[in-house]
Amino acid sequence: MTDDLYERGMATRRAVLGDAHVDASLAAATDFTGEIQEYVTRNCWGDVWNRPGLTRQERSLINLAMMASLNRGHEFKVHVRGAVNNGVTRDQIKEVLMQVGFYAGGPAALEAFRLAAEVLDAMETA
Template sequence: MSEKSRRYTEGMATRRSVLGDAWVDRAEANKTEFDDAFQELITEAAWGHVWSRPNWTKRLRSVVTIALLAALGHDEELAMHVRATARTGATADDLREAMLHVAIYAGVPAANRAIRIVKQTLAAMQSGETQ
């Protein structure tokens, strides 16, 4: 394995702070030679270049990310980022507002589907289920 860049190291720290050590440890344990380069890319680009920037809080980045994932119909990633709100500080009220924006700007069907996923994920979090 090659030496990791500063951006990778910073990205990994941010990724762990948002998703939690258990999630990242599972992702790292499950990566293979096939997706190692992809994992490095998202750690550097998404977590190191974007999520680590000081301009927005993790709460704001979380809400924006959730709205984008909802609008694009990326259900698995949406649920993952809803679970991450436990660490980013985004609230159920924040998510409700984001879903209203999704309904207006991306369409009611996208928001309807996303609201179902958000509700299920929040309920699972409240009952203590983890994933």
């Protein structure tokens, strides 16, 4: 099912995460997981990511802090790439993760630093 909110969400999702990631996510969707892909595209990317009040950079930094704090490694790595696509710098990512270290704990920050370095290094060599 597509509609204006879905289409706006798809455009934002592709702009932030890149076509390759979105295409892979959609290609992997099954009868069981297809509806969650539509839901996320419409409600997260179409609505929340397009609300006024925060820039895409600010939303990316918030996502990094939340994903690191919740120890959601896969999504954290996806959003590191998205943050860079949104113009977030390596130093800004480092500062967010330093704050995670204090508020969410050392193990969460150490894992996030490891994952972020993995993504950032791969992006630099690509």
